Every structure is written in structure tokens, then in C-alpha cells.
Amino acid sequence: KAGVTQTPRYLIKTRGQQVTLSCSPISGHRSVSWYQQTPGQGLQFLFEYFSETQRNKGNFPGRFSGRQFSNSRSEMNVSTLELGDSALYLCASSSLDQNLVYEQYFGPGTRLTVT
Amino acid sequence: GDSVTQMEGPVTLSEEAFLTINCTYTATGYPSLFWYVQYPGEGLQLLLKATKADDKGSNKGFEATYRKETTSFHLEKGSVQVSDSAVYFCALIEGNYQLIWGAGTKLIIKP
Numbered sequence: 001k002a003g004v005t006q007t008p009r010y011l012i013k014t015r016g017q018q019v020t021l022s023c024s025p026i027s028g029h030r031s032v033s034w035y036q037q038t039p040g041q042g043l044q045f046l047f048e049y050f051s052e053t054q055r056n057k058g059n060f061p062g063r064f065s066g067r068q069f070s071n072s073r074s075e076m077n078v079s080t081l082e083l084g085d086s087a088l089y090l091c092a093s094s095s096l097d098q099n100l101v102y103e104q105y106f107g108p109g110t111r112l113t114v115t
Numbered sequence: 116g117d118s119v120t121q122m123e124g125p126v127t128l129s130e131e132a133f134l135t136i137n138c139t140y141t142a143t144g145y146p147s148l149f150w151y152v153q154y155p156g157e158g159l160q161l162l163l164k165a166t167k168a169d170d171k172g173s174n175k176g177f178e179a180t181y182r183k184e185t186t187s188f189h190l191e192k193g194s195v196q197v198s199d200s201a202v203y204f205c206a207l208i209e210g211n212y213q214l215i216w217g218a219g220t221k222l223i224i225k226p
Contacts, residue, residue, distance in 0.1 A: 033214070056212050101164070
């Protein structure tokens with residue numbers, strides 16, 4: 001099976017602009033989660049979608065939003081970019097294993113730089 | 116709320132040394148526990164997992180045992196290689212589909 005793919009891999013934006021990142025999950029996976037990784041804050045959960053519905057959301061401002069399509073592909077959007085939004089954005093897709101535990105598989109990430 | 120605490124790095128070892136990276140957690144219920152590894156410039160890879168007390172997860176020579184009495188999930192490997200150099204993250208998940216992460220431990224293996 002193909003792994004999780006994220007596009008673009010690298011992105012440079014200017015403060016005040018908006019950006020959309022895309023994630024294609026592993027075939028058959030219906031859950032997609034997004035995380036932000038920075039040297040200062042580490043890995044932080046943004047949100048999780050399952051069958052086009054947001055099931056869980058982290059503590060990020062409303063400028064961060066996401067959605068999931070019927071084919072399970074997901075996008076996240078950040079509006080009015082700030083310098084502090086510079087980070088590696090990771091997408092993970094997951095399915096239930098035999099113990100009914102969600103096992104998350106990560107894509108390579110999108111490196112966003114805000115100048 | 117739930118949390119994960121890992122030993123601070125970097126951890127520097129010589130090739131073939133024994134590795135332990137400590138991880139303890141706080142959770143209200145019965146979480147599942149994971150170790151992920153991140154190589155330079157890459158995303159996170161699931162290394163191993165354990166879903167209940169006394170379970171031992173293992174992969175690629177790495178092992179970790181779910182110890183409920185000490186709320187720990189320490190990562191061990193008997194003989195490390197230079198190729199094991201990476202950042203290792205301990206994490207838990209409980210109920211709400213959200214992984215709770217430790218801060219990560221950078222491992223450096225010298226030949």
C-alpha cells in the first residue's frame with residue numbers, strides 16, 4: 001500500500017497570507033489527524049477527521065481549520081499567517097488494529113516557513 | 116490531563132552499547148502506548164506499541180514493556196548501531212483519538 005502523502009513538501013509564505021496543505025491517507029483509512037511540530041513546542045495536535053466530520057480539536061486559534069473529503073483526503077488551512085506558524089505540519093492516517101486501537105501512520109510533512 | 120515525560124537528550128552512545136530511553140506517563144484511564152522514531156528530514160515512523168499492562172512491544176531490536184504499576188514505557192535496545200541515530204518520541208492515546216506526545220529524545224550513536 002502507498003503511504004501517507006502530503007503536498008507540498010516545502011512552502012514559503014509571507015505574513016498575512018493564507019495557506020492550504022493537503023494530505024492523502026493510506027487507502028482504506030478513514031481517520032486523518034494533523035499535528036504541528038516546532039522546536040519550541042514539540043508536537044501539538046491540531047485536529048482529527050473521520051468520515052468528513054471533525055471529531056477532535058486541539059488548542060489552536062480559529063485561523064487553523066481543516067476539512068475532509070468523501071475520499072478521505074484532507075486539507076488544512078491557515079489564514080492570516082504569523083511568523084510563529086513556521087513549522088513542520090504532519091498528517092497521519094489511521095485505522096483500528098485488532099485490539100481496536102488507532103494506529104497512526106505519518107506522512108513526510110510539509111515544512112512551512114513564514115517570512 | 117494526560118501527559119508523557121521523556122528523559123532529556125541528547126543521549127550519546129558508542130556503537131554496540133545498550134540503550135535505555137525513559138518514558139513515564141500520566142493518564143486517567145488505560146491508554147495505549149507508542150514509540151515513534153523520526154530520522155532527520157523525515158516524518159514520524161511507528162516503532163512499536165503496547166495496548167495493555169505487561170504487554171511488550173518490539174520491533175527492529177527495540178523493546179518496551181507497558182508497566183502500569185510504575186506508569187512507564189521505557190525503550191530499550193541491546194546493541195545500538197549508527198543507523199539508530201534519530202529522535203525518539205514516546206506517546207499515548209486514550210479515547211479521543213489524539214496522540215499525546217513526549218518532548219522527544221535525540222539519540223546520537225558514535226562509531
